[in-house]
Amino acid sequence: xxxxxxxxxxxxxxxxxxxxxxxxxxxxxxxxxxxxxxxxxxxxxxxxxxxxxxxxxxxxxxxxxxxxxxxxxxxxxxxxxxxxxxxxxxxxxxxxxxxxxxxxxxxxxxxxxxxxxxxxxxxxxxxxxxxxxxxxxxxxxxxxxxxxxxxxxxxxxxxxxxxxxxxxxxxxxxxxxxxxxxxxxxxxxxxxxxxxxxxxxxxxxxxxxxxxxxxxxxxxxxxxxxxxxxxxxxxxxxxxxxxxxxxxxxxxxxxxxxxxxxxxxxxxxxxxxxxxxxxxxxxxxxxxxxxxxxxxxxxxxxxxxxxxxxxxxxxxxxxxxxxxxxxxxxxxxxxxxxxxxxxxxxxxxxxxxxxxxxxxxxxxxxxxxxxxxxx
Amino acid sequence: xxxxxxxxxxxxxxxxxxxxxxxxxxxxxxxxxxxxxxxxxxxxxxxxxxxxxxxxxxxxxxxxxxxxxxxxxxxxxxxxxxxxxxxxxxxxxxxxxxxxxxxxxxxxxxxxxxxxxxxxxxxxxxxxxxxxxxxxxxxxxxxxxxxxxxxxxxxxxxxxxxxxxxxxxxxxxxxxxxxxxxxxxxx
Numbered sequence: 001x002x003x004x005x006x007x008x009x010x011x012x013x014x015x016x017x018x019x020x021x022x023x024x025x026x027x028x029x030x031x032x033x034x035x036x037x038x039x040x041x042x043x044x045x046x047x048x049x050x051x052x053x054x055x056x057x058x059x060x061x062x063x064x065x066x067x068x069x070x071x072x073x074x075x076x077x078x079x080x081x082x083x084x085x086x087x088x089x090x091x092x093x094x095x096x097x098x099x100x101x102x103x104x105x106x107x108x109x110x111x112x113x114x115x116x117x118x119x120x121x122x123x124x125x126x127x128x129x130x131x132x133x134x135x136x137x138x139x140x141x142x143x144x145x146x147x148x149x150x151x152x153x154x155x156x157x158x159x160x161x162x163x164x165x166x167x168x169x170x171x172x173x174x175x176x177x178x179x180x181x182x183x184x185x186x187x188x189x190x191x192x193x194x195x196x197x198x199x200x201x202x203x204x205x206x207x208x209x210x211x212x213x214x215x216x217x218x219x220x221x222x223x224x225x226x227x228x229x230x231x232x233x234x235x236x237x238x239x240x241x242x243x244x245x246x247x248x249x250x251x252x253x254x255x256x257x258x259x260x261x262x263x264x265x266x267x268x269x270x271x272x273x274x275x276x277x278x279x280x281x282x283x284x285x286x287x288x289x290x291x292x293x294x295x296x297x298x299x300x301x302x303x304x305x306x307x308x309x310x311x312x313x314x315x316x317x318x319x320x321x322x323x324x325x326x327x328x329x330x331x332x333x334x335x336x337x338x339x340x341x342x343x344x345x346x347x348x349x350x351x352x353x354x355x356x357x358x359x360x361x362x363x364x365x366x367x368x369x370x371x372x373x374x375x
Numbered sequence: 376x377x378x379x380x381x382x383x384x385x386x387x388x389x390x391x392x393x394x395x396x397x398x399x400x401x402x403x404x405x406x407x408x409x410x411x412x413x414x415x416x417x418x419x420x421x422x423x424x425x426x427x428x429x430x431x432x433x434x435x436x437x438x439x440x441x442x443x444x445x446x447x448x449x450x451x452x453x454x455x456x457x458x459x460x461x462x463x464x465x466x467x468x469x470x471x472x473x474x475x476x477x478x479x480x481x482x483x484x485x486x487x488x489x490x491x492x493x494x495x496x497x498x499x500x501x502x503x504x505x506x507x508x509x510x511x512x513x514x515x516x517x518x519x520x521x522x523x524x525x526x527x528x529x530x531x532x533x534x535x536x537x538x539x540x541x542x543x544x545x546x547x548x549x550x551x552x553x554x555x556x557x558x559x560x561x562x
Contacts, residue, residue, distance in 0.1 A: 059434035063453075067465035088438060089498050150435050151442030177414070178439025180432050192412055325509045326442070328501070 021048055021243055024055045024064060025074035027275040028181060028199040029287040030101040030228050032267060033303055034074055035274045037254040046246035054275065057180060058150045059088075065233050066092040072247060074100060075231045078317045080339035082152035085331040095237040096309045097248045097344040100228040100255070102360070103219035104301035105155055106203030106292055107162075109195035110188055110212045113144070122295065123216035130166030133173055147179035147187065147196040154227055155197040157320035158218045161364060171324070188212045199227075200287035200301065201279055207293050208283050214292040219299025223361045226306060226313045237344060249348035255303035256354070264288045305357040308349075311340040316363035377401045377488065380422035380449075382433050384408050392454065396426065399485040407433070414440055417449055424492060429455035450495030452488050514552035521555035524562055 021043075025031040034052060037043050043050040055061040055073075062079060064070040075094070083092045107124075114120050116132055133144060148155040156176070163170045170176055179187050184196040185206035195212065196202075203214050218225060230251055237244045257263055268285045276284055286292060290300030318336050321327040327336065349356070379401045383389035386408075393403045405420045407413060413436050417425065427437060434453075441448040518540065525536040544554035 056430050056432045057434040059438050060430050063429065063466065068461075088441065089494060148439075151439055178436050178442075180435050182432070325505060328505055329508060 033254040042250040078152040094231040098230040099306040102306035105218040108203040123220035126166030204286040223299040259304040382427040517555040521558040
C-alpha cells in the first residue's frame with residue numbers, strides 16, 4: 001500500500017467503540033507512537049477509545065500494569081523480563097506486542113569530565129573513558145557516579161556493556177545510581193552525578209542548559225538496538241485479542257507516520273503539547289532530526305522498522321541481566337522471554353498491509369561471550 | 376517504634392500520612408521531598424522502612440537503591456489514595472505493598488508495614504543466594520586459571536593439575552578457590 005505522507009494511514013474501522021483501553025506512558029520522546037496515535041485519531045480509526053495517561057515513574061507504571069490499573073503501557077525492554085522473573089518482588093506475565101522504537105538515548109557527561117578528558121570526540125570511546133576512570137583512581141579521587149533511569153533498562157545494560165568494553169567493572173570502579181529522567185539535567189548541574197544515560201529529550205535538555213555534553217548515544221553501542229516496547233497486562237491480550245490487535249495496528253501506523261521526514265514538525269508539536277510543555281522546541285526536535293548538539297547521530301531514534309517484537313533481540317538484554325547477576329540461574333530463558341510474541345503484531349500488520357521490517361543489526365558481542373563474570 | 380522515612384513531594388499530604396503513621400506507633404524520622412539524594416538521606420536518618428506514595432516521582436530512585444546498590448537497602452511500603460479495594464488485593468498478590476491511607480483505620484496500617492518488611496527480608500535472602508551463586512562462578516574462574524597455570528608450568532593434564540591444587544589446599548587448610556588465588560598471586 002503506497003504511503004500518503006499528508007494524511008496518516010488509517011486502519012479500517014472494524015467495529016463501534018466498545019470500551020476504554022487504559023494506556024500508560026512515561027514522558028519521553030520514544031512515547032511518540034502512542035501520543036501520535038491518539039492525536040492523529042488512529043486509535044479512533046480502529047474503534048478503540050484510549051485513556052492515555054502520563055505516569056510519574058517506571059515503577060508506578062509497572063505496578064499499575066501488574067495489578068490491573070492499566071491495560072497496556074510503554075515499557076523499557078528489560079522490564080517484561082524483570083516482571084516475568086519477579087525481580088523486584090513484583091511478578092507478572094505481560095505480553096510484548098510491538099516495539100516502540102530503536103535507539104534514542106544519550107550518554108551525557110558533566111563539563112568537568114569533558115575538561116578532564118581534554119577533548120570530546122563523539123562518540124566517546126570506551127577506552128578513553130576507562131582511562132579517565134583509572135587515572136582518577138590512581139590519584140585517589142572519588143569514583144564517578146553515573147545515573148541510569150531504571151535498574152532494568154536498556155540504559156543500564158548498554159551503559160554497562162560500554163563500560164566493560166573499556167575494561168571497567170561497573171559495580172566496582174564506578175557508582176551506578178537511578179535518577180528519574182526529568183531530574184537528570186539538574187542533578188548533573190548540581191554535581192550530584194557525573195553523567196547519565198537517559199532517553200531524549202533529556203540529554204539535549206542538559207546540553208542546552210549548559211549542564212554537560214552529549215558524549216555518545218546508545219545507538220553508538222548497539223546500532224538500532226530495540227528500545228521501548230508496547231506491553232499488555234497479563235490477561236488482556238487473551239481476554240480481548242481484538243482490542244490488543246487494534247491498538248497494535250494503530251501504533252504501527254503511528255510509527256510509520258513518524259519516520260516520514262515531512263511529519264517531523266508536527267510530531268514535535270504533539271510531543272511538546274502532550275509531554276514537554278516546558279522545554280524548548282529545539283530540545284524536543286533534536287531526536288526526531290537525528291541530531292545531538294547540532295551534529296548528526298549515526299544511529300538516530302527511529303520507529304517504523306522497530307515495531308516487530310523480536311525475542312532474539314530481547315535475549316541480548318537477558319544475557320546482560322545474567323552477566324551482571326541480576327537474574328537467578330533458576331529462571332529459564334524461555335520463561336524470561338515468554339512475553340515476546342509476534343502473533344499480535346502479525347495480525348495487526350496484516351490489517352495495514354505492513355511488510356515485515358528488514359532484519360535488524362546484530363547485538364554487540366562481548367569478549368567473554370556475555371557469560372556471568374563477577375560477584 | 377519503627378523508624379520510618381516518608382518520601383512525599385506534597386507537604387500537605389505528607390503531614391496527613393505522618394499523623395496516620397504516628398497513630399500506628401511508627402516514628403517518622405524524616406520527610407523527604409524526593410528532590411534530594413535519597414541514598415544519603417536513608418543512611419543519615421537510620422530509617423528502617425521507607426513509606427512512599429505509589430505515584431511519587433522518587434519511586435524509580437528507591438528501586439535503584441534496592442537493585443543497584445549493595446549498601447543496606449530498606450523495605451519500601453507504598454501508599455495510594457485512590458485505589459479500588461480489588462486493585463489493592465491484586466497489588467498485594469503481585470508483591471506490591473500498597474495501602475490506602477485516607478480512610479484506612481490506623482490499626483490496619485501497621486500490619487501492612489510489617490508484611491512489607493517480612494516480604495523484603497525474604498527477597499533479601501533470595502538476593503544473598505544470588506550473590507553466593509555469583510561468588511561460586513568467580514571461584515570457579517580462579518580455579519580454572521590456577522589449573523591452567525599449573526598445567527603449563529608442570530606439564531600436567533587438567534585432572535592432575537586439579538588434584539595438585541586440591542592437595543595444596545588441603546595441606547594448608549584452605550578452600551580450593553583461596554588456594555587458587557594464592558597460586559595466581561605468587562606467580
